[in-house]
Amino acid sequence: MTRILLCGANGKMGHVIRSCVSQRDDMEIVAGVDLNTAGTEFPIYASIDEVTETADVIIDFSNPALLDSLLAYAKRTHTPLVAATTGYSAEQTAAIKAASNDVAVFFTFNMSLGVNLLQSLAKQAARVLGGQFDIEIIEKHHNQKVDAPSGTAIMLAESINEALNTPYELVYDRHARREKRPVNEIGMHAVRGGTIVGEHEILFAGRDEQISLKHTATSKEVFAVGAVNAASFLAGCKPGLYTMQDLLRSTSDEEANA
Ligand SMILES: NC(=O)C1=CN([C@@H]2O[C@H](COP(=O)(O)OP(=O)(O)OC[C@H]3O[C@@H](n4cnc5c(N)ncnc54)[C@H](OP(=O)(O)O)[C@@H]3O)[C@@H](O)[C@H]2O)C=CC1
Numbered sequence: 719m720t721r722i723l724l725c726g727a728n729g730k731m732g733h734v735i736r737s738c739v740s741q742r743d744d745m746e747i748v749a750g751v752d753l754n755t756a757g758t759e760f761p762i763y764a765s766i767d768e769v770t771e772t773a774d775v776i777i778d779f780s781n782p783a784l785l786d787s788l789l790a791y792a793k794r795t796h797t798p799l800v801a802a803t804t805g806y807s808a809e810q811t812a813a814i815k816a817a818s819n820d821v822a823v824f825f826t827f828n829m830s831l832g833v834n835l836l837q838s839l840a841k842q843a844a845r846v847l848g849g850q851f852d853i854e855i856i857e858k859h860h861n862q863k864v865d866a867p868s869g870t871a872i873m874l875a876e877s878i879n880e881a882l883n884t885p886y887e888l889v890y891d892r893h894a895r896r897e898k899r900p901v902n903e904i905g906m907h908a909v910r911g912g913t914i915v916g917e918h919e920i921l922f923a924g925r926d927e928q929i930s931l932k933h934t935a936t937s938k939e940v941f942a943v944g945a946v947n948a949a950s951f952l953a954g955c956k957p958g959l960y961t962m963q964d965l966l967r968s969t970s971d972e973e974a975n976a
């Protein structure tokens with residue numbers, strides 16, 4: 719039985735993770751961390767330092783404000799961490815990666831299978847079209863989202879830059895500019911409204927032709943299933959930085975050996 723410590727346990731994703739775990743007989747949530755400690759079937763603490771239960775893995779869908787104590791706890795207790803929160807500064811992202819020297823960390827800004835494929839398709843398109851087509855990333859999310867642009871949009875832009883010979887500049891705001899668009903930039907656009915779960919489109923716009931790559935999530939379950947599978951994979955892993963690619967590889971290895 720894999721024992722989970724769930725950070726952000728009373729948030730939107732926290733509730734979907736709880737429902738997802740309740741449908742599995744190989745996992746249980748032993749404790750939670752959240753600013754809202756309203757009681758449930760397991761104890762929820764306001765601070766991670768108050769947690770007394772031992773867990774095999776942490777799943778974090780909370781807020782960047784928790785990061786320092788979260789990483790300290792994971793390292794101190796040698797508990798692998800599935801890091802799913804977004805909105806980090808560059809320094810915080812570097813701290814997550816550095817923590818993986820001491821403890822297993824699964825880090826991605828998007829737990830869905832489809833976005834993982836979108837990332838490689840975007841890289842492939844950028845290799846062919848870079849320097850000729852303008853690249854714009856448009857993401858759409860619900861009106862409760864606090865960070866912009868989304869972590870996924872940043873992750874997609876970084877993947878595109880890995881594929882290009884010279885990285886493009888990420889441009890977040892053109893409202894004060896009075897100049898034509900140079901080709902070596904990626905325009906980043908965040909739309910917020912209603913209950914949109916999550917949409918990411920990469921537009922490659924060339925002369926008289928356009929290619930659009932797009933992923934739409936229609937429920938938060940796609941993220942929860944990915945995170946719970948990642949937790950099951952990560953529990954017991956040695957220190958290191960793990961991504962969706964590692965999870966997919968382990969799943970296909972298991973299928974091949976079955
Ligand atoms: N990687 C992925 O695939 C996905 C990532 N996410 C990311 O996960 C995060 C959570 O999303 P969502 O569930 O929608 O957000 P919510 O705001 O609904 O949930 C976050 C929860 O964390 C709590 N919280 C805030 N600050 C702290 C803190 N310092 N310590 C402990 N708990 C805290 C919040 O409490 P309170 O409400 O009182 O502030 C809230 O209950 C976001 O960053 C989001 O972008 C979301 C979906 C998919």
Ligand SMILES: O=C(O)C1=N[C@H](C(=O)O)C[C@H](O)C1
Nearest residue numbers: 804827828863868869870916
């Ligand atoms: O806040 C959300 O809801 C989501 N956040 C993630 C992000 O910022 O990329 C992933 C997903 O699109 C949902």
